[in-house]
Amino acid sequence: MDGLATLWASTGIANFHWQQLIMIAVGFGLLYLAISKKFEPLLLLPIGFGAILTNIPVAGFSAEGGLLYYVYHVGIDTGIFPLLIFMGVGAMTDFGALIANPKMLLLGAAAQTGIFATLFGAILLNFVPGFDFTLADASAIAIIGGADGPTAIFLASRLAPDLLGAIAVAAYSYMALVPIIQPPIMKALTSEADRKIVMEQLRPVSAKEKMIFPLMVLGITILFLPEATPLVGMFCLGNLMRECGAVDRLSKTAQNELINIVTIFLGLAVGSKLSADKFLTVETLGILALGAVAFGIGTACGVLMAKLMSKMTGGKINPLIGAAGVSAVPMAARVVNKVGLESNPHNFLLMHAMGPNVAGVLGSAVAAGILLALVGG
Amino acid sequence: MDGLATLWASTGIANFHWQQLIMIAVGFGLLYLAISKKFEPLLLLPIGFGAILTNIPVAGFSAEGGLLYYVYHVGIDTGIFPLLIFMGVGAMTDFGALIANPKMLLLGAAAQTGIFATLFGAILLNFVPGFDFTLADASAIAIIGGADGPTAIFLASRLAPDLLGAIAVAAYSYMALVPIIQPPIMKALTSEADRKIVMEQLRPVSAKEKMIFPLMVLGITILFLPEATPLVGMFCLGNLMRECGAVDRLSKTAQNELINIVTIFLGLAVGSKLSADKFLTVETLGILALGAVAFGIGTACGVLMAKLMSKMTGGKINPLIGAAGVSAVPMAARVVNKVGLESNPHNFLLMHAMGPNVAGVLGSAVAAGILLALVGG
Amino acid sequence: MDGLATLWASTGIANFHWQQLIMIAVGFGLLYLAISKKFEPLLLLPIGFGAILTNIPVAGFSAEGGLLYYVYHVGIDTGIFPLLIFMGVGAMTDFGALIANPKMLLLGAAAQTGIFATLFGAILLNFVPGFDFTLADASAIAIIGGADGPTAIFLASRLAPDLLGAIAVAAYSYMALVPIIQPPIMKALTSEADRKIVMEQLRPVSAKEKMIFPLMVLGITILFLPEATPLVGMFCLGNLMRECGAVDRLSKTAQNELINIVTIFLGLAVGSKLSADKFLTVETLGILALGAVAFGIGTACGVLMAKLMSKMTGGKINPLIGAAGVSAVPMAARVVNKVGLESNPHNFLLMHAMGPNVAGVLGSAVAAGILLALVGG
Amino acid sequence: MENNIGAVLLEAANLLVVGMGVVFVFLGILIFLMKLMSKIVGGDAPVPAAPVNTNRGGRKVSSASQDHKVKAAISAAIHQYRQDNK
Amino acid sequence: MENNIGAVLLEAANLLVVGMGVVFVFLGILIFLMKLMSKIVGGDAPVPAAPVNTNRGGRKVSSASQDHKVKAAISAAIHQYRQDNK
């Protein structure tokens, strides 16, 4: 019966390192957050599952020839998966609210302060023993403040692949935590009177404007920031397919089956980066802390900018909508709406917050392009 | 007009080997079985078509640079296609009937005797001149008794790629033949009184139980049989997506578009292994014979185990449901139901047979893991 | 602030070559044709977008490691994308009208004269200084006359990859221009009396005939022209899935999600071949001119053949339907219907024109096979 | 070089003749086989739907559902067409 | 060579015994764990559907009502937006 001995030698029990057990527990923790807490379940469920699979001893999911090895190298190493997700998100995004009120872009810009301030903070953290972030690491970590999952994954795969797992987990977790992180900051920086401001109805937007918008965004990105064109370009392609009215079957597929398929694989591949040696480090704690800081600063700067604009327009803008500038579509806009309703139960800010919300997506893609141009390659 | 001569020299007529003609006939035969006889058409149609394409002279479908060459190497050599199919099947499987009656797992275990007995039989066949199966070959052949297509393809791609075509064809053919193979065995091993036994209604199963189940299966597979985690893990991922209620759009895509796309390619790639030199051998006859034996033994052992359990529970279990333990979901369960109705027209065994049926899927994945651990690598 | 200098050095403005600007303008022009003029938008929109992306300086979409680099090499270099499109088109094609009236195949044959005459013309063009088409180039260009996008892309990727961009753009543009190119030719070659001919109702076609048809086409292609089996085989696979009634879920996926996904990527990859050095040449002008000639000759020969058949059958065939033999399904058939209605407002030729129309698809796939056999490899 | 073009021209002419010939022969064979098939499987009968249905008797219902599917396909196509032509 | 087959046969017999043993042990453990789970999450209770439903019911209703409010707000906003953009 030496078969039994061989079999015993190949069990998980006989091969576990305690770090793998902890990482599998982390994976189950992510599944719990995804399923029970509804934390961005579409991504965190496959990420958590991938984290479990990659830490199974003997099975070799992420070893050469393993399933996750292939998925990671085909989809993330090449940058293809996040770009396809971005195309799908573009096909799902309605820029109407932003086109009706272009100034909202300033809120999407202000909220990016979270990114660049966190970059500075990450380097500061190097004074703490145990941390040694390069500028590339710091940039990849800082993009968590962009509150945009695919952008974070894309940039991390380019600048700091070793930190990708922690960065992606932090990005999606904080995006899910927006309803908890943002309201206190929003309330601290605004007065009750501010929050009661009713904004005037948005003007209607024509189909033609919606169709030209992605081309315009693409055009100026080409001119001024070509490093951002992979992200912005695929996003604009999706949005153009959505708005042009001529390729509805492609648009429908891009925002349904294609994005679903890619999401499953992207999640598994990100999870495969949650190995013990990469994740169970003090740097992960730093990343989680910096991510929270980034979200906070982004939210605060968005609100402050909105407050400034409110002053300058004589109180036509409710400062709360500045918080939506971090992106985290559509969660942040919903949080704005909810906080606004608490102060004035007849004041529906959702559509007004959608403008800065989608502006935040563009803003963080632009920030990613700047970081790629200055820090990358 | 030397163009005509060149063209003639490139016709199929001028280049055929008779073996290719026979294999193309085999391909058309598989199409006939798939379309007219409804033998597992979703797989046998693309397999048959792939068999035709790969045997066309001059066209080079399976030569380097050919379509089937790429599809095989990307999808089967890597093991990705069968694993994705397994994920989709997991997303389609309802374990409710098994969770309500966990003892049914014993039937799913008993039916795996077909696999291990056939392995022994395959080695015995080496006494016949012309056969020379290694232990790896024998294991890959024996898994046909698991009555599970993707498991058979996955194991064969790992242990005996040269036999993959014949093994896959045998597995799917016998799965389609379940309604013909099983009833005589079932009737021979049970009495009319046995077959009339009415089973008590299954208890309701909560959504929470269904959600925890795949995680539990994954957990003990990690602990005791990590070699089985590629198959079991992807199956559990699909099932978790189905049952958790948080990622319905992923679950829907996994069990529809994604599995459909992969099925087309998997079938073509399997068909590409039906080349004359691999298929027109005496070993193929051996594989077909052993496959039938495996099915028969699996069915018999399932029924006998059910009979034993019926005795021990004082006749609360209808022995017929043991036959469903081979898997071949849901065909085997339907056959049980039909044979049961012949003896007692008011006795609906379908839901009771679904328990052993899905248990059989787990059982053969576990058996595959054991074979990989002991014979593979 | 040397960051600003670095950033400026990486802007598009600082890196543009004027040729790239022109090619980006060409890309926007294709988007305009696709969206505003509805020129085959499903393909021309992604082609145009791909043309823009590939010509962005710094971004490196088509450089090694860029998105379009991967898409092109995975999908077009291998020939996989056009073949999958062909499978999807097969799954969308109803051969009923052709099966009811097999003689229509002669019209599909006659219209291929456009291909072979253009091949001759392309070589003739070598007398003009600046042109230097090889026989392979000429063949790839000539296939534009087949009025079938995926066939043109497949053949060009095999025989003249450098010309692929221009050939694909020409093929889809002229297919979209069928309503403008064909009517004058049709009217010039037919009399008012010809155009008034009412054709007798088509006989009903059984499901069995429809199911056997793709197998028969595959069979004789295997026997006589195996070089055409990649195209014809995948087309027949799609059509068999459609007509056999046993694999509806595969057929549905092939003609919807799968073809949509592949269309997006195919378009982008074709667009990536629209680089300045390949497209801004006098050869592109030659290709555009030859393509128009090919369409014209194909249309004319189809109509003339139909006229001959009309004479021989004593006026039972309306010569207009010959024009549909070029393929461009279903546009050409619709044009026939429209021109027919102008002469006789009660004469609906649509179903009669569908016969030659789908025959034209087979005809150009056959022609492509001949060119591959005689000119290729 | 013009001499060279001449040689290629000859080849192209050769291709023109051989190519069109083969296209016609190939599709001609197909015509012949299609007619043969129609005779064999009964598609040419005066009331052609009837024998087929009888032949397939048990599957009559399924062929009806097949029709249904064809109709669904047609209406899907029309739907798409309308959307394209908006 | 027959001697060789003999050795492989022995190995196959070994596999047969070990394999079936492990399959039964593995699925046996699973049976045990499933029963345990059913007891813990309450699936085995005499009227099993009830406690489970109550258990989840509380959460469901509260989250549903919360959801409902959000949905009302959203649909009001969307309605307004649509009218504006007509």
Added chain:
Amino acid sequence: MENNIGAVLLEAANLLVVGMGVVFVFLGILIFLMKLMSKIVGGDAPVPAAPVNTNRGGRKVSSASQDHKVKAAISAAIHQYRQDNK
């Protein structure tokens, strides 16, 4: 090493200033262009839906009537085809 961190800190500060500056400039240009576009394509007009609709209306109607004819032809043909294939 702290000296090294100092250098990187300086670079990070530089990035903070340049980065935020470029983000604002970039999105500022976009604001300008969006307002320009709205003026050109008529989205900002007092009754903005009207001119746009008129603008596109002409095309829509003509293409609609064209569509109608084609659809009539198609549906006639399909009707005939369906009856034949019953």
